[in-house]
Amino acid sequence: MRxxxxxxVFLFVLSTSISTIAQDDGVTITLVTHDSFNMSExxxxxxQEETGITLDILRAGDAGQVVNQSVLSAGNPxxxxxxxxxxxxxxxxxxxxxxIPYESPLLxxxxxxxxxxxxxxxxxxxxxxxxxxxxVAYFEDNxxxxxxxxxxxxxxxxxxxxxxxxxxxSSPGLAFLLATVAEFGEASDDNEYSYLDYWSDLVANDTLxxxxxxxxxxxxFTQGSEDGTYPLVVSYxxxxxxxxxxxxxxxxxxxxxxAGTCFRQIEFAGILDGTEHxxxxxxxxxxxLSLEFQEAVPDQMFVFPVHVDAxxxxxxxxxxxxxxxxxxxxxxxxxxxxDQWIQDWLETVLD
Amino acid sequence: xxxxxxxxxGLMLVPLAFLLIFFFYPLTSIFTFSLFxxxxxxxxxxxxxxxxxxxxxxxxxxxxxxxxxxxxTIGLALPASYVFTRYQFIGKSLLLSLSxxxxxxxxxxxxxAFTALIGPRGLVNEWLMAIFSLEDAPIDLQGTLTIxxxxxxxxxxxxxxxxxxxxxANQSTNIESAAQVLGASGWRLWWSIRLPMxxxxxxxxxxxxxxxxxxxxxxVLILGDLSFITLEVQIFYQARSIFNLxxxxxxxxxxxxxxxxxxxxxxxxxxxxxxxxxxxxxxTARPPQTSREKIFLAVNLVVMIILLFTPLLALxxxxxxxxxxxxxxxxxxxxxxxxxxxxxxxxxxxxxxSFRVALTATGFALVLGLMTAYLxxxxxxxxxxxxxxxxxxxxxxxxxxxxLGFGFTIALDEPPLDLRxxxxxxxxxxxxxxxxxxxxxxxxxxxxxxxxxxxxxSVLGASPLRQWWLIELPLISRGLIVGATFAFTISMGEFGxxxxxVRGDSATMPLVIYRLLGEPGLNNYGQALAxxxxxxxxxxxxxxxxxxxxxxxxGEF
Numbered sequence: 083m084r085x086x087x088x089x090x091v092f093l094f095v096l097s098t099s100i101s102t103i104a105q106d107d108g109v110t111i112t113l114v115t116h117d118s119f120n121m122s123e124x125x126x127x128x129x130q131e132e133t134g135i136t137l138d139i140l141r142a143g144d145a146g147q148v149v150n151q152s153v154l155s156a157g158n159p160x161x162x163x164x165x166x167x168x169x170x171x172x173x174x175x176x177x178x179x180x181x182i183p184y185e186s187p188l189l190x191x192x193x194x195x196x197x198x199x200x201x202x203x204x205x206x207x208x209x210x211x212x213x214x215x216x217x218v219a220y221f222e223d224n225x226x227x228x229x230x231x232x233x234x235x236x237x238x239x240x241x242x243x244x245x246x247x248x249x250x251x252s253s254p255g256l257a258f259l260l261a262t263v264a265e266f267g268e269a270s271d272d273n274e275y276s277y278l279d280y281w282s283d284l285v286a287n288d289t290l291x292x293x294x295x296x297x298x299x300x301x302x303f304t305q306g307s308e309d310g311t312y313p314l315v316v317s318y319x320x321x322x323x324x325x326x327x328x329x330x331x332x333x334x335x336x337x338x339x340x341a342g343t344c345f346r347q348i349e350f351a352g353i354l355d356g357t358e359h360x361x362x363x364x365x366x367x368x369x370x371l372s373l374e375f376q377e378a379v380p381d382q383m384f385v386f387p388v389h390v391d392a393x394x395x396x397x398x399x400x401x402x403x404x405x406x407x408x409x410x411x412x413x414x415x416x417x418x419x420x421d422q423w424i425q426d427w428l429e430t431v432l433d
Numbered sequence: 434x435x436x437x438x439x440x441x442x443g444l445m446l447v448p449l450a451f452l453l454i455f456f457f458y459p460l461t462s463i464f465t466f467s468l469f470x471x472x473x474x475x476x477x478x479x480x481x482x483x484x485x486x487x488x489x490x491x492x493x494x495x496x497x498x499x500x501x502x503x504x505x506t507i508g509l510a511l512p513a514s515y516v517f518t519r520y521q522f523i524g525k526s527l528l529l530s531l532s533x534x535x536x537x538x539x540x541x542x543x544x545x546a547f548t549a550l551i552g553p554r555g556l557v558n559e560w561l562m563a564i565f566s567l568e569d570a571p572i573d574l575q576g577t578l579t580i581x582x583x584x585x586x587x588x589x590x591x592x593x594x595x596x597x598x599x600x601x602a603n604q605s606t607n608i609e610s611a612a613q614v615l616g617a618s619g620w621r622l623w624w625s626i627r628l629p630m631x632x633x634x635x636x637x638x639x640x641x642x643x644x645x646x647x648x649x650x651x652x653v654l655i656l657g658d659l660s661f662i663t664l665e666v667q668i669f670y671q672a673r674s675i676f677n678l679x680x681x682x683x684x685x686x687x688x689x690x691x692x693x694x695x696x697x698x699x700x701x702x703x704x705x706x707x708x709x710x711x712x713x714x715x716x717t718a719r720p721p722q723t724s725r726e727k728i729f730l731a732v733n734l735v736v737m738i739i740l741l742f743t744p745l746l747a748l749x750x751x752x753x754x755x756x757x758x759x760x761x762x763x764x765x766x767x768x769x770x771x772x773x774x775x776x777x778x779x780x781x782x783x784x785x786x787s788f789r790v791a792l793t794a795t796g797f798a799l800v801l802g803l804m805t806a807y808l809x810x811x812x813x814x815x816x817x818x819x820x821x822x823x824x825x826x827x828x829x830x831x832x833x834x835x836x837l838g839f840g841f842t843i844a845l846d847e848p849p850l851d852l853r854x855x856x857x858x859x860x861x862x863x864x865x866x867x868x869x870x871x872x873x874x875x876x877x878x879x880x881x882x883x884x885x886x887x888x889x890x891s892v893l894g895a896s897p898l899r900q901w902w903l904i905e906l907p908l909i910s911r912g913l914i915v916g917a918t919f920a921f922t923i924s925m926g927e928f929g930x931x932x933x934x935v936r937g938d939s940a941t942m943p944l945v946i947y948r949l950l951g952e953p954g955l956n957n958y959g960q961a962l963a964x965x966x967x968x969x970x971x972x973x974x975x976x977x978x979x980x981x982x983x984x985x986x987x988g989e990f
Contacts, residue, residue: 112854114934117944118951140854142934146673151934153676154466154842160854160934174676250674251654290575293654296541296950300958301548301655307958308751309548309555317953324954384952421675428670429487432659 109362110136112161114354116148117141119165120382121375129369135362145253145349146171152354153178159354162363165207165370168347169198170256173417176203181352184364188371192388196348198413204350207370210385211319211405212257213337213344214244217304220313229314230340232265235284242288245302245312250424252294253347258316259427260416261345264409268419269426277423278430285431305335319344320384323401339405346408349385445808448801448826448868454850455861456829459840466843467682478683488667492687495647495663498578502585502646503639509586509736510593511635515627516733517594518601520726521718528737529598530976532591533918535741537926537972539943540651541950542965546748547584547656556747576658584656585646587740592645593638594737595918599911600634600877602718632702633877640699641873644692644830664688668833678839685836692831696824745969752962755955763959767967778940780964784971787941791924794863798920799913801864802871809872810879812887826872829865837862838933854934862933863924870923871916878909918979925972942968 113119119141126137140161142151149171152164156178167175175181181203189197189205196206214229221228229235235244247255262277269276285291290312292298299306303315305325317337325335337344351370353363369375376387380398387394394402468475482488517529535543551557551572558570565571574580612626628635648665664684672681721727752763767780778786805826809819829837841862845852852858882905890900906913926943935944942964949961 117948138936140934140936150673150676150839151842154839155846155853158846248654248659250670291659293651294541296947297544297655299953300950300961301545301552306953307545307955309545309552311553321953324952324957421677424670424675428659 108134108136109359110138111163111359111362111366112138112140113366114140114142114148114152114159114161114164116145116166117143118145118383122378122382125374125378128374133362133365133369135365137366149175152180156180157356159356162354162357162359163351163366164354165351166349167204167352168253168349169413170253170260170347170416170420172198172204172350172413175352177417180355182355182357182360182363184353184367186364186368186371188368191371191390193390196388198348199350204352205367205371206348206388207351208376208379208383208385208387209346209348211337211339211344211346211408212254212261212316213319213339213403213405215303215305215315215317215321215335215337217313218332218334218336220304228338230338232262232280232343235289235314236280236287238287240287240314243312244284244287244314244316245290245292245298246284246316247292247295247298249427252298254295254316254318256420256424257345257347259423260411261343261409263423264345264411265342268423278426281427281430291431318384319404320380320386320398320402322403323397324384326397326401333401336401337403337405339403341405341407342409344405344408346405346410348388445804448805448808449822451801452826452829452865456832456837456865459837459844460832462844463678463836463840464682464686467678475679478677478679478681481680482683482687488684488687491662491664491667492691494661496691498581498653498661498663499643499647499649501578502582502589502649503643505582506586506589506642507593507635507639509740510590510638511597512729513594513733513737514597514601514631516730517598519718520721520730522720522730526980527977528734529595530918530980531973532594532737532741533922533976534591534745534969534972535587536591536919536922537968538745538965539926539946540655542748542946542961543584543587543652543744544655545751545962546744547580549751550744550747551580576656578657578661581649581652581657581661583740584652585649587744588652589642589645590737590741592641592919593635595915596638596641596874597631597634599874599915600881601631602911603878603881603908604630633880636699636702637873637877640695640827641830641869643695644827647692648688648831648833650834664691665833669835672833672835672839681836685833688833689828689831692828693824696827700820700823748962749966749969752959752966755959763956763963764967766956766960767963778938778945780942780945780967782938783940783942783945783964784967786939787925787943787968787971790860790863790941791921793860794867794924795917795920797860797864798867798871799917802868802916802920803875803913805868806872806875806879810876812884823872827869830869837865841933854936856936856939859933859935860924863920867916867920867923870919871913874916874919875909875912878912879905882908914979918976921975921979922972925968925975942971 119139130136138161142148142160145166145168148164148166152159153174159180164175164180176199183202184205185202186205189202192206196209198204198206216228220226226239229237229240234240246258249256249259259277262280266275266277266280267273269278290298290302292302295317298315299317299321300310301307302310302312303317304310304313306315319337319339322333322335322337326333351367353360353367357363371389373389373392376389376392379385379387379392380395380402386402386404468478517525538546547555549555551574553570553573553575558572561567561571562569574583608630609622609626612622617625647663649663650665650669653661653663654666664687668681668684668688671677671684721730753759753761755762805822808814809823841858842853845858852861886904887900890904891897895903940948946961946964946968949957949964
């Protein structure tokens with residue numbers, strides 16, 4: 083009977099699934115990170131050869147999930163080093179005291195503005211700006227001026243042109259919400275036009291709120307796919323290089339980098355409390371600040387290195403703009419208010 | 434008590450132990466962690482729930498949406514089940530197998546497919562605008578309840594179709610013939626004969642569809658606007674985005690509680706045990722003869738094909754055309770994904786990884802699900818067993834993935850069960866969700882096995898094992914195959930794909946799709962669609978293989 087074959091197949095699969103774990107003599111450092119982490123084989127092998135440390139990379143969902151995972155397993159961590167907590171979630175991690183402080187000597191190559199935690203629980207590794215991206219051809223063909231401030235977006239000219247992400251589910255969505263809070267201020271009796279008033283106007287101006295970045299960019303943005311109908315999208319300052327068109331010899335999208343329209347996300351790494359290999363974990367942090375790692379960051383993760391001397395790849399240097407004056411908010415203020423802001427935002431846009 | 438009886442009960446306890454360790458232990462851990470602060474019970478979550486109308490409204494809207502989705506799904510699938518049971522036509526078993534395809538696709542991909550088809554710049558709108566020379570797109574369903582219902586039917590149609598068909602195929606036509614002789618026809622026949630006869634299968638399918646749409650997550654988030662969020666989405670917001678664990682726990686308990694109420698209702702409706710009218714499906718199916726029959730067949734097939742396959746084809750088409758020209762570049766691009774970065778993985782390896790997880794989960798789910806089904810539906814079981822045990826095994830379906838994920842993180846963190854970063858955690862999570870499908874598919878068949886068959890075989894000297902292998906297994910094989918198909922599909926699909934810890938080289942197909950969609954650029958988008966098409970292809974081939982094993986290995990009764 084063929085059913086027996088079926089049962090045998092299952093047993094076989096089960097047995098192959100019990101894979102043997104290779105034992106290594108050297109120390110293995112487990113790096114807990116998010117799905118967007120990436121690094122070239124070359125850079126990692128060089129590090130492993132140089133130090134004798136084996137790197138084991140664990141990916142635990144998106145950036146928020148990585149922090150949640152680590153907070154839930156505080157004291158008994160999944161790994162030795164965490165990479166990928168950003169300034170919008172930093173306080174959640176710091177409050178849970180999941181890190182062992184380490185001040186890397188290589189921080190001398192990093193500008194002061196990136197060092198947010200003065201106790202060095204975390205080390206800045208890279209940064210990226212969440213900015214509005216626009217479809218260059220659309221604005222030219224329709225003779226519409228490119229918006230120059232967040233306030234412009236409530237103008238009738240931009241009615242039905244903008245797609246943003248839901249801050250409750252999306253990291254760029256949250257960053258954009260924070261930019262609007264920084265620009266218009268919190269809701270209070272003294273504030274005549276708070277970020278919530280602004281959002282009411284945005285929604286009234288037919289702004290689409292998409293679930294996440296993929297849906298907004300690939301589903302709704304005119305340059306993301308053939309199906310999109312919105313020429314303005316909340317994305318990253320590093321997205322335009324990907325829309326480089328060889329025939330036109332230019333990127334079909336650009337970022338808006340006007341003052342206060344972008345929000346800067348800084349990503350940090352930290353040594354997880356509970357590790358048995360603190361010294362080796364420190365070597366991993368140093369490696370992330372090394373020039374080799376830093377210069378590979380743009381191509382691998384589409385963000386900018388914090389190392390002052392790191393050179394950018396050509397496409398990046400040409401088409402990815404860095405805003406001079408991104409919107410900023412103190413990370414402790416963010417942690418204190420983030421949930422309330424999201425909750426109030428939700429109720430505002432639902433109205 | 435004889436040894437074999439003891440052994441029998443011991444075996445039955447295996448699925449319970451599995452559920453206890455991998456479901457109730459993590460779940461109670463996360464609830465305790467969330468709701469107890471230094472030993473004191475934290476009521477804040479419940480207070481928020483009770484005092485903010487927002488959450489009550491969410492609950493009511495969720496129930497309303499799930500009810501509508503269930504009604505439409507069953508309403509469309511029931512006549513199709515009739516067609517598949519009674520008529521013999523070319524491509525029947527293939528079509529039945531492929532109907533499960535939608536189930537495997539990540540919601541973000543399905544949303545893309547529907548946008549490509551009926552979005553403002555989708556194919557249908559383009560045609561309509563061209564034909565009627567319209568300025569604006571005539572169909573605009575973005576963010577409406579209609580599109581949510583359509584996609585819910587798209588996803589869940591196969592559950593109803595396959596569960597009802599597999600049950601119906603083994604039901605005798607004698608009663609129906611008798612009724613016809615006595616003059617019953619048309620609606621009367623449906624109302625008085627067919628529906629009561631099919632009640633176990635219809636109810637089983639309904640409860641699954643209801644739970645699935647009640648806990649709908651991606652569909653509601655991506656296609657609906659914010660006013661359609663379900664409890665599941667709220668739990669996600671509170672747990673994951675806001676990290677308000679007391680409120681998330683309170684919401685989870687409300688969701689699980691509503692589900693238990695549904696199950697009580699279900700058990701009550703199901704209390705009358707199915708009548709046994711088993712016979713071979715070869716006798717029940719025949720080619721359509723009158724033109725009325727042919728039209729009925731054609732209408733049902735056309736509805737099914739439009740509903741299930743045009744979105745899938747739109748997706749495949751998008752992966753094959755770039756700027757209107759045919760190209761395979763997205764597919765060939767997939768093989769160059771291995772660009773020297775450490776986490777790159779070839780589509781072949783991703784497929785293998787997916788297969789390993791899915792086959793393991795299917796194996797677990799079949800064995801444990803079958804044991805559970807016998808535990809619940811075996812002969813001479815006290816009624817309380819089915820009333821208590823049955824809902825317990827349905828609970829994983831009603832538990833939000835994020836709650837379960839948090840539970841695993843907290844509970845399974847000490848040796849010998851430090852499974853947080855283990856490969857096993859994913860097939861185990863999939864098994865939890867797949868068991869209810871196996872149970873629901875097999876249970877109606879088990880209950881319908883006539884007692885006299887067993888008595889006859891033991892009189893003739895067959896041992897219980899032999900009796901089971903030769904008689905009962907063939908009788909429940911249809912249900913088992915349906916259960917296996919769904920278990921496999923759930924595991925190949927996106928369930929919890931981004932929730933569990935994954936080592937770089939063990940990424941599965943849905944994860945590769947997510948990764949591609951996480952980066953800008955038309956190439957990544959095209960490759961994500963290509964990967965989705967490959968996922969469908971791999972599943973289609975697997976479905977056909979599963980079906981083959983059944984028809985080759987297990988004789989019709």
